[in-house]
Amino acid sequence: MAQNFHGGSIYQGLGSYANELFVNDLGFVCDKEEFEKSEVQEHLSIDGNMLVPGFRDTHSHPLFAGREAQGLDITHIHSLDELGAKLRIYRNENPQLIWLDAAVYDRAMEGNLTRHSLDAFVSDIPVVLHADDHHTLWCNTKALEVAGLMGAPLPVLSSGRIDVDQQGIPTGMLREWPAMSLVMDLAPASTLQQDVVALLWAESQLIQHGIVQCQDAWIDRGMAEVYIEAAKQGLLRLEYSLAFRADVTTFQNDFEYFLSLRQELGQSQLLKAQAIKFFVDGVFGSATASVSEAYLSSNSFGELIWSENQLVEAISLSHENGFQVHIHAIGDAGVAFALKSLATASPCPRGLEPVIAHAELTTKDLLIAAKAQRINLCMQPYWAQNNGMLLSCRDHLGDSRLNSLYAIRDMIRAGINVSFSSDWPVSTPSVLNGIAVAVYRKGAAEMEAHNPTQAISLEQAIDAYTVASCRLLGKDQTGTLTIGQPFDATLIDRNLKQEDLDGFLSAKVLATYKVGKNLLV
Numbered sequence: 001m002a003q004n005f006h007g008g009s010i011y012q013g014l015g016s017y018a019n020e021l022f023v024n025d026l027g028f029v030c031d032k033e034e035f036e037k038s039e040v041q042e043h044l045s046i047d048g049n050m051l052v053p054g055f056r057d058t059h060s061h062p063l064f065a066g067r068e069a070q071g072l073d074i075t076h077i078h079s080l081d082e083l084g085a086k087l088r089i090y091r092n093e094n095p096q097l098i099w100l101d102a103a104v105y106d107r108a109m110e111g112n113l114t115r116h117s118l119d120a121f122v123s124d125i126p127v128v129l130h131a132d133d134h135h136t137l138w139c140n141t142k143a144l145e146v147a148g149l150m151g152a153p154l155p156v157l158s159s160g161r162i163d164v165d166q167q168g169i170p171t172g173m174l175r176e177w178p179a180m181s182l183v184m185d186l187a188p189a190s191t192l193q194q195d196v197v198a199l200l201w202a203e204s205q206l207i208q209h210g211i212v213q214c215q216d217a218w219i220d221r222g223m224a225e226v227y228i229e230a231a232k233q234g235l236l237r238l239e240y241s242l243a244f245r246a247d248v249t250t251f252q253n254d255f256e257y258f259l260s261l262r263q264e265l266g267q268s269q270l271l272k273a274q275a276i277k278f279f280v281d282g283v284f285g286s287a288t289a290s291v292s293e294a295y296l297s298s299n300s301f302g303e304l305i306w307s308e309n310q311l312v313e314a315i316s317l318s319h320e321n322g323f324q325v326h327i328h329a330i331g332d333a334g335v336a337f338a339l340k341s342l343a344t345a346s347p348c349p350r351g352l353e354p355v356i357a358h359a360e361l362t363t364k365d366l367l368i369a370a371k372a373q374r375i376n377l378c379m380q381p382y383w384a385q386n387n388g389m390l391l392s393c394r395d396h397l398g399d400s401r402l403n404s405l406y407a408i409r410d411m412i413r414a415g416i417n418v419s420f421s422s423d424w425p426v427s428t429p430s431v432l433n434g435i436a437v438a439v440y441r442k443g444a445a446e447m448e449a450h451n452p453t454q455a456i457s458l459e460q461a462i463d464a465y466t467v468a469s470c471r472l473l474g475k476d477q478t479g480t481l482t483i484g485q486p487f488d489a490t491l492i493d494r495n496l497k498q499e500d501l502d503g504f505l506s507a508k509v510l511a512t513y514k515v516g517k518n519l520l521v
């Protein structure tokens, strides 16, 4: 059936609007002539709403989000008392539980966030709480005990930290994956089928937010298998690019595995082994991102997880084997280190220019270098607001650095391909909320705008979730609603051109089209 959309705002991408749009029987955008040749025609008024190209989230963690949703939800808890009540009730209601996993706690919560405070709520089984930055794990004593972290010399970590008290005994806070994994590797594994259920739940969330394609930016052993299984069962509806996480200690061994999984993934049209993901530094919230000027809180410069030689070698191996490189770099020194290593390594495969994700603290010179090296930047616009997550970094960074973060407008003006993403479950998968903050630099009317000179237009924000995402992923498609392109589109329940911040924040997706088919019915 051919379709004709009219009667509202139709944004085709790259600044162009159309009065109406035609889609052929195969689900591709076509001209009026071709539409009229179709035997079955449907005329659809969009009732003054807005139709835009389908969103593509280039850095998200749907499987983690799905797994997290299967555990205990502590997202909206803001006091220790409330948290304690919730954990106690959950434990009592689930006597068979052997491990209690909950997410996510607010790092700005008042009180002593130690193992002792968790022990007071639940002490007979391991309890692990994930922080809202997803780089911090808060454990009770039992969890530390099973990981062998109580009463023995602590392991030396490649990066990250086990917080200790004055006696050198762990407090319960583990920072960054090398520390967190000491406990998390012991968590009871979910079954493949449980993981498939988690993934499909996550996919339904993505579809509700108008997303047609997603890059899972952290694939460890056992995760690609979930995508493959869901595809085999014919249950997947969206396209996924997967980025395998490179671990500095096991990279050489893991690489063989990445290659074999790539083969398997290639058998599904919806799946692609796209990239190798590197973490070069940490996060601002734990003062672990690599910075050129010391943190005010610790007088340290954060940490670099790879040595330059190691990183150059690993990037070269990835490039030579046809992988894109996707680098987590948050501090300015982290971004500089990534750029320098990329410049030294073997050239990237054609059309798969490297990605630097987050790039929260940048300078003009770094942006000039990124442009010259044809780097894609993958940004999370939702973070560019004065919320708890940002303000918890103030003591570390100081006001002037904090206020200069997320220089999105400068990045676009420098000519860099800037793609947007959510980093879900670190923050909401809602693309419309991401667009709202990109345009208004705040997430609520009463907030003070963050670094407002870096605000961008609605069209630029949509392009960053569509056109720029296609470019980043090296797709043949352009991410626009133009003739010959698949009709991958999102229908929004209002015309955002006429809305203020509140209108943006309350907007909803009415339809998510993938090659002409609405997935939201």
Ligand SMILES: [Zn+2]
Residues within 6 Å of the ligand: 059, 060, 061, 217, 423
């Ligand atoms: Zn991420």
